[in-house]
Amino acid sequence: MKTNQIYDYIERLGNLLRVDSRRDGAEHGLQPVQLEALHYLSVCNRYSDTPKATSEYLGQTKGTVSQTLKVLEKKGFLRKVTDDNDKRVVHLKLTSAGDKLLQQFIPSRQFKEACQHLSDESQTQIVSCLKELLQTTQRTNGMKTFGVCHSCRFNQKIKADRYFCNLTQEPLSSKEIQLICREHEEVV
Numbered sequence: 001m002k003t004n005q006i007y008d009y010i011e012r013l014g015n016l017l018r019v020d021s022r023r024d025g026a027e028h029g030l031q032p033v034q035l036e037a038l039h040y041l042s043v044c045n046r047y048s049d050t051p052k053a054t055s056e057y058l059g060q061t062k063g064t065v066s067q068t069l070k071v072l073e074k075k076g077f078l079r080k081v082t083d084d085n086d087k088r089v090v091h092l093k094l095t096s097a098g099d100k101l102l103q104q105f106i107p108s109r110q111f112k113e114a115c116q117h118l119s120d121e122s123q124t125q126i127v128s129c130l131k132e133l134l135q136t137t138q139r140t141n142g143m144k145t146f147g148v149c150h151s152c153r154f155n156q157k158i159k160a161d162r163y164f165c166n167l168t169q170e171p172l173s174s175k176e177i178q179l180i181c182r183e184h185e186e187v188v
């Protein structure tokens, strides 16, 4: 078993990424968790861009996430949009300043440089192994998968570039099926 080795490598990488995030975020007075929240909101779909889903994804309390979102909104990286059908629901949308910030810092310059030294084959192997490890860990913990929409059991292709969610009973665009979702369930 290589459990300890895998753990040590992932923990070390996590620490290094947090160092990058702390340094880059500091330029804008942001903590790593605030950048993580912004990144999550840039890759999630319309069913997942709420404070509750952000809290579930980050594994943080509602109170902590609420403070995080307030900071991002105050700094002009995020804006709240009330749901068209349910006025009690608030969606969190990135502003153009938020988009620009992420393009600049996520992934960090150092991480991009490191990946450039890896062959295409190595990168493909790493993606495949990390995906398997993530899915296995989520299954073991009984956590939501927050998987990409196109891999969900509720996703149905209607015709070219047209999809349908059999859970929400709403159409999905080809762009939306590339995003992650809090309702995602793996195909069994």
Ligand code: SF4
Binding pocket: 045, 047, 147, 148, 149, 150, 152, 153, 154, 155, 156, 164, 165, 166, 167, 168, 172, 180, 181, 182, 183, 184, 185
């Ligand atoms: S198909 Fe699955 S992942 Fe996509 S929107 Fe529906 S529930 Fe979410």
